[in-house]
Amino acid sequence: MEPLAWLLLGALGAWAALDGVAAGQFMVSRPLVTGSLTGVVLGDPWTGFLLGLLLEIAHLGAVPTGGVRLPEPGPAAIPAAALAVGLGGAAGMALGTALGMLLALVGGAGVVLQRRLNGRLVEGLEEGALSPSALNGRLALSLLAEASRGVAVTLAGLALVLRSVPALQGRWPLPEEVTWAVLLALLAYPAGVLARSLAGPRSRTALLAAGGLIGMAFGIWGVP
Amino acid sequence: VTELRLILRLLLVQALWNYRTLLGAGLAWVLAPSLRELAGREEDRFKEAFRRHAEHFNAHPYLAGVAAGSLARLERDGEGEETFRRFRDALRGPLGSLGDGLIWAAWLPACVLASGVAGLAGAPPLWAVVGFLVAYNLLHLTLRWWGVSIGLAFGKGVGAPLARSGLQRWAERVGWVGVLLLGLLAGVTFGRGFAASGLPTSADVVGTATILGLLLFGLGLWRGRAAWGWTPVMLPVAILGVLVVGAFA
Numbered sequence: 001m002e003p004l005a006w007l008l009l010g011a012l013g014a015w016a017a018l019d020g021v022a023a024g025q026f027m028v029s030r031p032l033v034t035g036s037l038t039g040v041v042l043g044d045p046w047t048g049f050l051l052g053l054l055l056e057i058a059h060l061g062a063v064p065t066g067g068v069r070l071p072e073p074g075p076a077a078i079p080a081a082a083l084a085v086g087l088g089g090a091a092g093m094a095l096g097t098a099l100g101m102l103l104a105l106v107g108g109a110g111v112v113l114q115r116r117l118n119g120r121l122v123e124g125l126e127e128g129a130l131s132p133s134a135l136n137g138r139l140a141l142s143l144l145a146e147a148s149r150g151v152a153v154t155l156a157g158l159a160l161v162l163r164s165v166p167a168l169q170g171r172w173p174l175p176e177e178v179t180w181a182v183l184l185a186l187l188a189y190p191a192g193v194l195a196r197s198l199a200g201p202r203s204r205t206a207l208l209a210a211g212g213l214i215g216m217a218f219g220i221w222g223v224p
Numbered sequence: 225v226t227e228l229r230l231i232l233r234l235l236l237v238q239a240l241w242n243y244r245t246l247l248g249a250g251l252a253w254v255l256a257p258s259l260r261e262l263a264g265r266e267e268d269r270f271k272e273a274f275r276r277h278a279e280h281f282n283a284h285p286y287l288a289g290v291a292a293g294s295l296a297r298l299e300r301d302g303e304g305e306e307t308f309r310r311f312r313d314a315l316r317g318p319l320g321s322l323g324d325g326l327i328w329a330a331w332l333p334a335c336v337l338a339s340g341v342a343g344l345a346g347a348p349p350l351w352a353v354v355g356f357l358v359a360y361n362l363l364h365l366t367l368r369w370w371g372v373s374i375g376l377a378f379g380k381g382v383g384a385p386l387a388r389s390g391l392q393r394w395a396e397r398v399g400w401v402g403v404l405l406l407g408l409l410a411g412v413t414f415g416r417g418f419a420a421s422g423l424p425t426s427a428d429v430v431g432t433a434t435i436l437g438l439l440l441f442g443l444g445l446w447r448g449r450a451a452w453g454w455t456p457v458m459l460p461v462a463i464l465g466v467l468v469v470g471a472f473a
Contacts, residue, residue: 022239025285027360032336036353049349053340058459060336061449063328065320071456095467098460105456119242122249128275132256139239139253146239173470177421181430184413185437186462190455191406192444197329198402204445207400211407212414218345219415 001042001082001162008041009078009158010151016074017150021111022143029074031055031100038081048081051093054187055080055100061193072107075150076100079157086165090179091172097183103157110149118142229257230292230372237288245280247288251295252278254288258296273299276308282316284323286367291315293375294382301379311380318383322391327364330398335360337405344412 012034019029027033032052039048059073080100084092121138124130130138174182195208233254240249255277263270283291291312298308339356343349374385414434421430 021241022236024235025238026364027332027335027357030332030336030356032339032356033353036349040350045349049343049352053336053343056336056340058455060333061444063324063449065324065328094463098463101456101460108456115242118240118249119244122240122242122245122278125249125252125278126245126275126280128271132252132260132271132274135240135249135253135256139236142239143236172467174466178429178433180417181433181437182466183463185433185440186459188437188441189444190459191410192441192446193448193455194333194444195403195406195441196445196448198333198399198406199396203400204403207404208407211404211409212411213407215341215408215411215413216415216418217411218408219412219417220419 001158005041006155006158009038009082010155012037012041013075013078013150013154014147015150016078017072017107017110017146017153018143020072020074022146031059031073031077031080034074035077035081035100038078039085042082042085044085047085047088047092051081051084051096051100052077054093054097054183055104057187057194058097058101058190059104061190061197063197069112070108071101071104072111072153073100073104074107075153076103076107076157078154079103079161082158083161083165086161087168087172090174090176090183091168094172094179094183095168097187099157099161103153107149107153110153114142114146114149117145226258226261226296227293227372227376230254230289230296230376231368233257234285234289234292234368234372237292238285245278246282247285248278248281251281251288251292254292255296255299259299262299276305279312281312283319284327286327286364287319287323287371289368289371290319290375290382290386293372293377294379295375297376297379303380307380315382318386322386322395323367326391326395326398327367330395330402331363332360334398334402334405337402337409341405341408341412344409344416 016029016034018024019026030052032049035052035055036045036049039045042048055073055077059071062070064070077100080096080103083099084096086092087095121142122130122135125135172179195204198204199207237247237250237254240253241247242249252274256274259273259277260270263273277295281291294311294315295308298311335356338359339352342355343352347355375382378385
């Protein structure tokens, strides 16, 4: 991988970590976006997009209410997409999804640590012991820590991918078609969770069926 | 000027999110310039107001502007400590649940799924992603601006425009669109598979996986979020399990 690609993907990891909670929340941090942009940097946007979409299906059903601890799939999707592009085919997609989900757990643990760090940074604020002007510096420090966290997960993941791609090449045991079937079957579970969170039981069944039938028609006979 | 400054600062309202005060420290940071303006050269008044707003608080980040705008207005109106406390307590629950229901549980999934459908239908991936970001942020930024505006305009009476906005009803409708898009995405995926390799039967692996997928989908649908907890661990373990078993087989 070119040094420029490392630089761009590291910067994307930092942006994704910042955008996830701390700064903006424009959803640049979604795996669909980070996966696709990684694909663009590595010359295969379609694989990056598809990998990002699979990671979305796996994570969309989890709603970040209050202080709930969740995985952080945004920065994780960068090395995951790199693995999918590097290996290619359904094998790359399956292993990329697995790596993305595992790294998202690491990222999620990092978010917990970040929140604890923030707690220490604002200690004494409610009691008036920390001055308002000092808070600007603490906020900058928190953002720096957040960005560093994103860079660390991304670059460590990319280093792992670069080492493992040659070793994994040709090792995936299942044929292309079966791999897709198994991967989609496994992802059907979080998709069910997502369906439940989207709508109540009465409207859900009819809408799912309608969408499924229209989609199947498009899938079989092509999109006009 | 106050409105724009609040909106811009609100982009970092969660930067100091922590388990003790949740959004409190961020909210105080957002309000600081407004408080400074009101206090003028009275340093003690400024510090006291700042400390007051740094206390425990939570809301959906996109609707935190409702709280920030209202609190800035209440400060301007010279309300007392007790009013602030009661007002913050009263606002916390609705601003969290309204935002979570509309944005995290409906708008975000619907936008992602729409982008996925567009990509699978043949749109260039980058365009599908740009479309997602534009559509999503249209509502996101509107909500931030609207929240600050009604907060500053209505102050203590902000509950009325919030109730009139019908955000809950919108969340329900967007959820319907989301579930339709999920069905569409699944349909396109299966349809393409059938078109490429014919209808799977229970005798082949793809057919068995399809049945397994339908069962797992039903299980997820039945159990909902309560069962999501182990998904991030079990799913990659299952994929890696296939690799390991296959390597030894």
